[in-house]
Amino acid sequence: MIQATLKNLPTEDICIHLSIDNHAQHYLCECGSASLLTKKDCLNLGAIFISHTHIDHFVNFDTVLRHQLGTGMRVVVCGPKGIAKQLQAKLRAYNWNLIAENELVYEIREIQNEQSIKVYNVHPAKWNLQLVGEQKGPVVFANEAVEVRYTVLDHGTPSIAYLFSEPDTVNFQQIEAPFAPGPWIKAAKAAFHANEPTTIIHLKEQDCPAGDLFPYFKLRIGYRFGVVMDHAATAANHRKILATFRDADEVMIETYYLNQDQALALQNRHSYVEMSAQIMRKAGVKKAVPVHFSRRYKEDEIVQIQEEFKRVFL
Known part of the structure; x- marks a missing residue:
């Protein structure tokens, strides 16, 4: 299961830490100023996912x-068009005369559009x-534990929304089976997953x-x-959000404004409670x-946002 933890307090910028069961690498979504982000969180990262580079999403990089x-470490950084030069500008703002080139590598996957990603290395x-190359969207990152797809939203600037998906797994129900476990399980799992009952x-x-063995296997989505x-x-x-996140188990969504501040949401190209919910x-x-x-909101107003969201969503 994917465990998502907010590393920011409600009044701080956004930062989301992701961990996955039985997987050593962790992931970070957004680099806003977040007081709960620890050194350990940063050392376990396999990849960082940035929606856009407004200061409240990128300042804490x-x-x-x-x-x-x-x-x-070699760390993947995924983000919108332009992030490669923006990240380079951050890195070049410091003096590096005592750092060797093998001490850190960032692989930047710069999302050009829904179909194209440019890949850079920087050290x-x-x-x-x-x-170093290009890859096709909409998959921006994948390994044995997770696949990450994206869609490009409009915030007056491209803003990338990400969907993290665990692979489906097939589990053998050993207690129910009349057969002793053995090498055959792997072949039977493959046949079950491919729906090939005659194998x-x-x-x-x-x-x-x-x-005949399918009843002893269970598919976990x-x-x-x-x-x-x-x-x-x-x-x-909204069409893109519906297409990408349909029936997702969990989504964290920006809910920047109260309903009463819809005019500000329109002006600043943000969402608000009712529409997000x-x-x-x-x-x-x-x-x-x-x-x-x-x-602009104090803690009691943030509670109001959360309560209004719950009312509309449920």
Whole structure:
């Protein structure tokens, strides 16, 4: 399961830490100023996902950098068009005369549009951008534990929304099965996953069609977690959100303004309580969490946002 933890207090910028069961690497969504982000959080990161580079989403990258220096880590950074040069500018703002080039590498995956991603490497001391290739969207990151898809929303600037999906798994129900476990389980799982009941499975006791063994296997659908950050409450954005996050298990969505401040939401191309909650309900999301509130609001007003969101969503 994907566990999402907010590393910011409600009145701070947004920062979300992700961990996955039985997986060593962790992930970070957004680098806003967040007082709960620890050195350990930064050292376990396999990848960082940035929606856009407004200061409240990118200002704390320097803290992450500080903790990762000298580790020899290779960290993937995913973000919108332009992030490669913006990250390079951050890195070049410091003096690196005592740092070796193998002490840290960032692989930047710069999302050009819904179909195209440019990939760069950058390392000390000069932090030159090296274009190493391109990859096709909408998958921006994948390994054995998680696949990350994206869609590009409009916030007056491209704002990337990410969907993290665990792979589906097939589990053998050993207690119910009349056969002893053995090498055959792997072949039977593959046949179950591919829905090939006529495949012959060689058990120790006998051979039999895979379909006879299917009752002893159970499919577990992988957990799907989404991050939808700053976006204008427009029909075009909502169509993309519906298409990407339909039936997701959990989504954290920006809920920047109270309903009474819709005019500000329109002016600043943000969402507000009612629209964020409605689109999550319409998408059939099982658990929707309102996050990332305007700094104009005090704690009691943030509670009001959370309560109004819950009322509309449920």
